[in-house]
Structures are given as structure tokens and as C-alpha cells.
Amino acid sequence: YTGKVNLFIAPDSDCRTQGNFILSTPTPIRTINGSCPIAGRVVVNEDTLIQFNDDKSIDVTVHSGSSNHYDSCNDVFALCEIADLEDNSDIVNVQAGATVSVSGENILVTLTWNDDAIDQSDIDLHVGYYSDPAPTTGPADALVAWHNKETIFGAVNAKLDIDDVNGQGPEHVTIFGIPTGRYVIALNSYSLHGSASATATVSIKIGETVYLYPSYTFIAEDADGVDPNSWYRVTDLQCSSSGCSLVPPDPNLQVHNTADTFKPGIKRVK
Numbered sequence: 001y002t003g004k005v006n007l008f009i010a011p012d013s014d015c016r017t018q019g020n021f022i023l024s025t026p027t028p029i030r031t032i033n034g035s036c037p038i039a040g041r042v043v044v045n046e047d048t049l050i051q052f053n054d055d056k057s058i059d060v061t062v063h064s065g066s067s068n069h070y071d072s073c074n075d076v077f078a079l080c081e082i083a084d085l086e087d088n089s090d091i092v093n094v095q096a097g098a099t100v101s102v103s104g105e106n107i108l109v110t111l112t113w114n115d116d117a118i119d120q121s122d123i124d125l126h127v128g129y130y131s132d133p134a135p136t137t138g139p140a141d142a143l144v145a146w147h148n149k150e151t152i153f154g155a156v157n158a159k160l161d162i163d164d165v166n167g168q169g170p171e172h173v174t175i176f177g178i179p180t181g182r183y184v185i186a187l188n189s190y191s192l193h194g195s196a197s198a199t200a201t202v203s204i205k206i207g208e209t210v211y212l213y214p215s216y217t218f219i220a221e222d223a224d225g226v227d228p229n230s231w232y233r234v235t236d237l238q239c240s241s242s243g244c245s246l247v248p249p250d251p252n253l254q255v256h257n258t259a260d261t262f263k264p265g266i267k268r269v270k
Helices: 073-077
Strands: 004-009 019-030 039-044 048-052 058-062 067-070 090-093 100-102 107-115 122-130 142-144 150-153 156-160 171-175 181-191 198-206 209-212 216-218 231-240 243-247
Touching: 019 107, 058 073, 067 073, 100 209, 107 122, 107 181, 122 156, 122 171, 122 198, 142 150, 142 156, 181 198, 181 216, 198 231, 216 231
Parallel strands: 090 209
Antiparallel strands: 004 019, 019 039, 039 048, 048 058, 058 067, 100 243, 107 171, 107 198, 122 142, 122 181, 150 156, 156 171, 181 231, 198 209, 198 216, 231 243
């Protein structure tokens, strides 16, 4: 979840907090199965930072320097009565390299990331498309990525909404339809911008189900180059006349739709 909200709270018997509040998310909030968030930051009125940790604890810090630690979001919510925002999507945690049958009419791939220091690293989302469901070699027929934000996969439109060059995302690739073929989903560590590492997470929504993949940490950067340590193949999506499945990445297939993209020495400049 990410965005900016202006909120007015009137006091009542359940909560004496009142006033106007501006809530923003410099780092998107990430949850699993609707439980306490495991990542993300919320800034309130440009003064108070709420940090969600991977152990589901929460740290609340204000500019005055005071800080409070809570073991879980339930401890925070207990301070006031808070309504839940419901999402009708099912969330499925998928292990790397697993095969999962899927069904739906559209695809939404979401990338978020955090780095170890200044939160200005640049991780890129790439989705390549092969019209053949079982290709044996590249290049891909089409690509949507930072340098190709919109293209045609089969007979449908595929689009990258934004290339976030100095933040934590999210970046989204939306494919309006699922034509027969094979989709190659990958990440590139374009630049760490001085950080020692950056940890990226990808989810894929197909139909009403969100498939969440394990996080991956980059410690190298190559500006869309040839360093294998700067690339991570998340999964492939294979769709034939009999249906679609998320399948292990085929290392014989490349992400890009140009044969020379990964030749040594070739760099693309943003």
C-alpha cells in the first residue's frame, strides 16, 4: 500500500485524538495475508515516522527525538479504535522455483525495494514476452521495462507505470489480458546509489489472487548490463491453450527483445 491521504479525525468516546493529519508513505507498506505489516514507513504531518519492521514490531519516532517501540500493530491499534481496510484478493506465498497454476484476465506485477542506507537505490522491473509458450532461445518478441514503458504483447497492451530512479517503488507492469506465450519476469540492479545493498520484493496479481515471491538482495549494480549478480529472474509465466502456470525461470531465455542487449560493454543511459 502506498500513497498520500489527508485525514480529519473527530474525537469520540473511543479515541481522544483529533485534528487534521497528512499521511504519506516514503516506503510502501507491505503485509502478508492481512496481518501486521512487515515493511514500510508512514510519515504523519511531516513530523512523526512510523516504521514497520520485519518481525511485525513498530517503532514510532517524532522530530523531537522521542521514540516508542511496540511489539505488534495490535498494540498500536489498541490505543484507538481503528477500522480495517479489507482487500478481497487472496495472497499466496510462492517459493522461488515453484510451479503454480493460475487463472485470470489481466496481470499486475509489482516491485518494491529498500536499501541499507539512504533509500535512493534504483532497481528496475523487466517483463519480456515470447509468443511461443515453449521457446528454446531468445531474444523475446516484446519487452516492457524502463527504456520501453509500453508495448504490445501478442494483441494486448503491456505498460510500466513509472521508472522510480531514486526510491523504493512501487513500479508496476500491467498487462491488459493474458495472450498465449511465455512471460519472463526479472529485476535489474541499475544503481545502488552508494548503498551497500538493496532488497527487492515482487508480487504478481492474476485474477483475484496475489502471488508473493521471496525477497532478493542485490549487492552489485550494472546499469542494465551483463553482470549476473545484478540480475534476478523472479519467475516465468507460461500460458498455453490449456491454461497458465507460474514456472521456474528458463535460463536459456533472456528478458530483452534485442539480441545485443547483454553483450559486454553495452550500457543504456537513463
